[in-house]
Amino acid sequence: QKEVEQNSGPLSVPEGAIASLNCTYSDRGSQSFFWYRQYSGKSPELIMFIYSNGDKEDGRFTAQLNKASQYVSLLIRDSQPSDSATYLCAVNQAAGGTSYGKLTFGQGTILTVHP
Amino acid sequence: GAVVSQHPSRVICKSGTSVKIECRSLDFQATTMFWYRQFPKQSLMLMATSNEGSKATYEQGVEKDKFLINHASLTLSTLTVTSAHPEDSSFYICSARLVGTDTQYFGPGTRLTVL
Secondary structure: OOOEEEOOOOEEEEOOOOEEEEEEEOOOOOOOEEEEEEOOOOOOEEEEEEOOOEEEEEOOEEEEEEOOOOEEEEEEOOOOHHHOEEEEEEEEOOOOOOOOOOEEEOOOEEEEEEO | OOOEEEEOOEEEEOOOOOEEEEEEEOOOOOOEEEEEEEOOOOOOEEEEEEEOOOOOEEOOOOOOOOEEEEEEEOOEEEEEEOOOOHHHOEEEEEEEEOOOOOOEEEOOOEEEEEO
């Protein structure tokens, strides 16, 4: 069973702080990793993807990947109340298998940024 | 870029009727689209993978005769919920994978209520 695990939270941070969201995955052959944001009642919105070990920065967001430890994280700097949402970690299945191309989602972490 | 639309956004129907949901990639071609279902306070559950010009691949436990999928072109996939029942009430979301990448972009979702 291929799994993606996230702390469901809720994670509460003050406005302006750094929010740190973590995700672990079980399939060592996974190649691609995604972070989506989902507001209540809406569909997921892509924030970032990362393929290689290390950090990838995009504005206030930084994705970090460590394949050896099988974890991926998302840092949100200068958190704003509008960042309050559920953050979904998604992992692509390993290439070459019958499940290639499908994403496995974690349960999501609820983030609340309070003024 | 990478915009996906869904229609209708909301539908209410009587038990026993069929409902068709359309998913379109507006500014890119998608040989593969995915259909998800999400119940309140739960994560996304993949229902099926829709491949242009071929039969859809259904996840375990999803009835292919109840959830009919057609992917007639590189920009359109449809999901038909046949003989809908109240337990089929859910948030149905499609995604389209950008050709040549692993990245999925989600449509806005369709909220189905079966009375």
